[in-house]
Amino acid sequence: MKHAVDQAADALRTLFPATPLQLNEHLSARYGARIYLKREDLSPVRSYKIRGAFNFFRKVIASGGTGKTFVCASAGNHAQGFAFVCRHFGVPGVVFMPVTTPQQKIDKTQMFGGEFITIKLIGDFFDQCYQAARDHVERIGGVMVPPFDHADIIEGQATVAAEITEQLPEGILPDLVILPVGGGGLSAGVTGYLKDEIPTGDFLFCEPEGAPSLRRSLEAGAVVTLEQVDNFVDGAAVGRIGDLNFEALRHFSPEQVLLLPENAVCVTITEMLNVEGVVLEPAGALSITALEVVGREWLEGKTVVAIVSGGNFDFERLPDVKERAMRHAGLKKYFILRMAQRPGALKDFLGLLGEEDDIARFEYLKKSARNFGSILIGIETRKPENFSRLKAAFDKAGLRYQDITDNEILANLVI
Incomplete structure (x- = not known):
């Protein structure tokens, strides 16, 4: 496999130079490790997908596919x-x-x-x-060009690994390689190329919680088609991993596949944008999000390569990403309150808020025939622990409330 991938990588240089492998000082300091980011978001189309497509076209054209x-x-x-x-x-x-x-x-x-x-x-x-x-x-x-489940596509995506081995400092191999998974073409290619250099246990895969096609397939020992998929991490929201890709990955343990909450991915997107000035799409943020799950205790002292798979982010999604990030970080919550319909009730409620609490949303419908009215309220704060104090204040005041922040059905309806 290696020789064919190396040939594909050489051919790819007619299209664009190797994407950089960058030591990220911010993440390295946080985890006490050497965190290298393979910046596929800096390819000409801001994702690694161009690699597999190029290799597929190259092979078809070389075999007489001109004119198709x-x-x-x-x-x-x-x-x-x-x-x-x-x-x-x-x-x-x-x-x-x-x-x-x-x-x-x-x-x-x-x-x-x-x-x-x-x-x-x-x-x-x-x-x-x-x-x-x-x-x-x-x-x-014509010729159908599949997104991931084809040997030539896998071979093209494997050029990521060929570049990594060339770009790492001489004599250094990663202690951990973190790969985002959608259809599995990137993971199948990279693990296949590096299998003789890096032990099986030193690979870690990450999928969105709402699209665990690899994890469920490894657990079942066969390819599983998911009945439902959360499309928020659209670049990795695949309901069925590729058959060829699963065969290449089936020897890995299900425990090597991390399922990452979509809202946690949003925390990574906003942090990398605000701190590093790096624009990531949700799928592109998966491998960096995995670092937080693995944690400093395990990562400290290690050399880690995390593949950043894409940066095609639509900024119209930014308000939703910020919202999800704050909810995941515990800095924003939504409550449904029952408030007495009397003069001064709202003023009494506002007195319960702390100095760092801010009302981000307030909806109240007064019904003349009732003693109490329902309120939807969104509250932002600066520290997650402020909500423990606020809930204690609600209880002490005898205020009936329901925290709907993590109730997906209600939250999707009203937020």
């Missing part, structure tokens, strides 16, 4: 990598996207592909879009 139309179904990073490679090779491509795809993603894909690609918006859901793409390939005799 290439087709993919994607609303994200795969589409952008596909489009960039179509323009590079000067071959026609068709990108199928759901009708619900944000205009920003459509525009970026068109920008990367230029005159060489056509975008078709089909269906409200990805499955409908994917089937339309498959039907189109059969109709025109």
